[in-house]
Amino acid sequence: MGHEYSGDVVEVGKHVTDFGKGDIITGESILWCGKCLPCRHGMLNQCENIELMGLTSDGAFAEYMAVKAKYCWNLTDLLEKFETDKVYNLGTLIEPVGCAYNGIFVSGGGFLPGASAVVYGAGPIGLGAVALLKTAGAGKIIALDIVDERLEIAKKMGADHVFNPDKTPDLGKLITELTNGWGADLQIEATGAARRTIPLIESVYSNRSKVIYLGRADSLATVQLNKMVSGAHSFVGSRGHSGYGIFPNIIRLLHGGRLGSLEEMITSIFPFSGIMSAFETSKKRTDGKVLVKVN
Numbered sequence: 001m002g003h004e005y006s007g008d009v010v011e012v013g014k015h016v017t018d019f020g021k022g023d024i025i026t027g028e029s030i031l032w033c034g035k036c037l038p039c040r041h042g043m044l045n046q047c048e049n050i051e052l053m054g055l056t057s058d059g060a061f062a063e064y065m066a067v068k069a070k071y072c073w074n075l076t077d078l079l080e081k082f083e084t085d086k087v088y089n090l091g092t093l094i095e096p097v098g099c100a101y102n103g104i105f106v107s108g109g110g111f112l113p114g115a116s117a118v119v120y121g122a123g124p125i126g127l128g129a130v131a132l133l134k135t136a137g138a139g140k141i142i143a144l145d146i147v148d149e150r151l152e153i154a155k156k157m158g159a160d161h162v163f164n165p166d167k168t169p170d171l172g173k174l175i176t177e178l179t180n181g182w183g184a185d186l187q188i189e190a191t192g193a194a195r196r197t198i199p200l201i202e203s204v205y206s207n208r209s210k211v212i213y214l215g216r217a218d219s220l221a222t223v224q225l226n227k228m229v230s231g232a233h234s235f236v237g238s239r240g241h242s243g244y245g246i247f248p249n250i251i252r253l254l255h256g257g258r259l260g261s262l263e264e265m266i267t268s269i270f271p272f273s274g275i276m277s278a279f280e281t282s283k284k285r286t287d288g289k290v291l292v293k294v295n
């Protein structure tokens with residue numbers, strides 16, 4: 001297991017020229033083949049031979065791991081700006097934040113500065129979305145989660161308003177009021193609880209509202225197509241974080257000090273010997289991002 005990681009290069013293969021011993025790197029967890037038709041179209045996240053680190057391929061909860069150079073990105077320059085530990089910590093966040101980046105800016109085509117946005121779910125991807133929205137100039141960011149602790153993190157990361165849907169009656173009306181009756185230009189679904197979120201999404205559409213769908217769910221959900229057509233809304237699915245300059249762009253944002261709040265999402269760091277406690281903590285879902293420090 002383990003697919004959001006950073007670490008030191010201790011050895012490189014004889015054909016590797018871009019990395020050297022001592023570099024600090026992070027890597028994509030989408031292990032794309034580079035040969036299939038989607039890959040050759042540049043759609044690495046839709047690779048037909050996809051392997052997922054930590055799921056179908058060995059993950060990063062290990063003292064040493066072998067990873068192909070083509071999936072790695074160098075973090076060493078960040079040492080110019082941050083302490084070493086912070087570079088490792090930030091490095092682990094690029095993968096989940098990259099999924100939000102892909103959804104908002106690549107698959108979703110971005111948004112106009114000043115736009116109003118609602119983020120459903122304040123796990124690592126939703127929190128990454130909050131940070132990116134703030135950085136890219138969203139006018140108002142509203143974050144929702146059923147765990148209050150996560151809402152507090154969302155606030156620290158740049159959300160203007162946070163609400164727990166379990167404790168907030170008439171949430172749709174409230175969001176409409178907070179956007180002066182206009183609604184949400186951009187809605188980012190990062191919960192996977194579609195049956196619950198879609199009715200709310202539909203109640204706070206602006207005109208031409210864009211819904212970026214990142215949550216995974218194998219259940220069916222109902223979308224009112226008439227509403228979608230009349231308001232010219234769109235639903236955009238998005239998977240993964242590979243390609244399109246996503247990793248290097250996030251590294252550049254970090255280097256430039258433009259994603260300063262990102263580290264706020266790290267709420268627990270466990271030693272490798274305490275990895276089982278890390279899983280127990282993670283299961284409570286009150287944390288932002290739980291890290292395991294291997295050594």
Ligand SMILES: [Zn+2]
Nearest residue numbers: 033036039047
């Ligand atoms: Zn492929």
